Amino acid sequence: MKAPHTYTREDVVEIQAHGSRCGLGVILELVLKRGARLAEPGEFTKRAFLNGRIDLSQAEAVIEVVNAKTTEGLELAARQLKGDLFQAIQAIRGPIETMLVEIEAAIDFPEDVEDIIHPELFAQKMIQDVIARLEDLLKHYDEGHIYREGVAAIIIGRPNVGKSSLMNRLLEKERSIVTPVPGTTRDFIEETVNIRGIPMRLIDTAGLHDTDDGLEAAGIQFTRQRLDEADLVLFMVDCSMPLSDEDMQVYDLVRNRKTILVINKIDLVDHDLVTEIVECLQGLFWVEVSALYNRGVEKLKAAVFGEVTHQSGPAGLPSIVPNLRHKVAIKRALTASRDVVEGFRTGRPAELVAVDLKEAVDALGEIIGATTTEQILDQVFDRFCIGK
Numbered sequence: 360m361k362a363p364h365t366y367t368r369e370d371v372v373e374i375q376a377h378g379s380r381c382g383l384g385v386i387l388e389l390v391l392k393r394g395a396r397l398a399e400p401g402e403f404t405k406r407a408f409l410n411g412r413i414d415l416s417q418a419e420a421v422i423e424v425v426n427a428k429t430t431e432g433l434e435l436a437a438r439q440l441k442g443d444l445f446q447a448i449q450a451i452r453g454p455i456e457t458m459l460v461e462i463e464a465a466i467d468f469p470e471d472v473e474d475i476i477h478p479e480l481f482a483q484k485m486i487q488d489v490i491a492r493l494e495d496l497l498k499h500y501d502e503g504h505i506y507r508e509g510v511a512a513i514i515i516g517r518p519n520v521g522k523s524s525l526m527n528r529l530l531e532k533e534r535s536i537v538t539p540v541p542g543t544t545r546d547f548i549e550e551t552v553n554i555r556g557i558p559m560r561l562i563d564t565a566g567l568h569d570t571d572d573g574l575e576a577a578g579i580q581f582t583r584q585r586l587d588e589a590d591l592v593l594f595m596v597d598c599s600m601p602l603s604d605e606d607m608q609v610y611d612l613v614r615n616r617k618t619i620l621v622i623n624k625i626d627l628v629d630h631d632l633v634t635e636i637v638e639c640l641q642g643l644f645w646v647e648v649s650a651l652y653n654r655g656v657e658k659l660k661a662a663v664f665g666e667v668t669h670q671s672g673p674a675g676l677p678s679i680v681p682n683l684r685h686k687v688a689i690k691r692a693l694t695a696s697r698d699v700v701e702g703f704r705t706g707r708p709a710e711l712v713a714v715d716l717k718e719a720v721d722a723l724g725e726i727i728g729a730t731t732t733e734q735i736l737d738q739v740f741d742r743f744c745i746g747k
């Protein structure tokens with residue numbers, strides 16, 4: 360395929376063969392012998408970026424499309440791949456660049472300063488065309504980033520309360536071994552589930568139980584570590600038995616975290632016992648379920664969704680959602696833009712205002728790859744797999 364109408368904008372040769380591993384291996388050996396080399400991770404996309412076919416945010420979107428775990432995440436990645444974020448950023452960068460040109464003219468022709476710079480007008484322009492839009496993007500990050508980045512939830516509780524049963528229910532497959540014997544799960548089991556469009560990494564843990572020296576030291580240490588990484592805790596108790604010291608120790612561990620109390624085995628008891636448990640374990644939002652009979656699981660999903668999104672109904676996805684790297688750059692641009700406004704309003708010298716304007720332009724340039732260091736490129740393309 361002739362440049363520039365290719366993925367990388369370079370001449371490209373594609374060899375199509377039958378799909379046998381062996382056949383492909385022989386062909387690969389042949390082309391390597393004739394002087395080709397293996398591509399680095401993300402190299403094709405990196406070349407497409409360096410040759411100006413796509414901007415950096417579109418390049419990033421390629422890997423997000425590949426890794427998307429829910430249709431919502433995929434939709435966000437696809438919009439970014441189309442260039443929606445690129446255009447939004449350009450629409451903010453444009454007015455700043457125009458202003459920078461005017462300020463620089465004023466610096467070059469100090470005698471005309473008053474004709475060129477209208478401080479309050481410029482300040483208003485910055486607020487409307489730049490600051491308000493940057494704030495919108497940050498808001499969209501808050502509303503939408505979990506659809507692409509996902510959340511991590513950990514199920515903990517003492518042995519045999521039904522943690523692995525719940526894990527299987529949420530996954531809708533038998534992933535974790537369930538037996539009537541306490542201590543069945545010995546290690547962490549991790550899988551991703553789709554909670555109303557949010558990819559949730561779910562971790563099933565070994566039951567926390569009493570040994571001679573309180574809660575088993577190693578187990579608790581492991582679980583603590585995992586707890587710290589988790590965005591959400593599902594604290595499970597078995598309502599067919601009285602709460603034990605072990606339950607209370609777990610309660611102490613999780614009560615100050617973002618936690619949902621999952622009261623399991625409601626098929627075995629009547630409601631009074633549930634009320635008693637809720638009174639003992641105060642301050643936690645709770646849901647009653649029967650993991651065995653698949654009761655209350657949808658309600659639990661709704662509670663999880665509400666807890667991580669702070670919304671009750673299905674959320675409308677914002678149209679453009681920056682990722683974490685973009686967010687950091689947007690914040691920098693926002694700080695610089697606010698300094699510009701302050702500069703205009705306090706009569707700061709044009710040279711200093713220009714520095715802040717430049718900073719805002721550069722910060723936004725990092726998002727789309729207009730002002731990008733080698734380090735940022737590595738950071739972006741290291742996430743790619745070979746062949747993309």
Ligand SMILES: Nc1nc2c(ncn2[C@@H]2O[C@H](COP(=O)(O)OP(=O)(O)OP(=O)(O)O)[C@@H](O)[C@H]2O)c(=O)[nH]1
Nearest residue numbers: 518519520521522523524542543544566649650651
């Ligand atoms: N009646 C009833 N039994 C349940 C329920 N959920 C789980 N069980 C049973 O409780 C026992 C323990 O379930 P698991 O899911 O293995 O419990 P666990 O918390 O993972 O246990 P460990 O891994 O040993 O800590 C099994 O016999 C399950 O069938 C429930 O909602 N109702």
Ligand SMILES: [Mg+2]
Nearest residue numbers: 522523543544
């Ligand atoms: Mg288990």
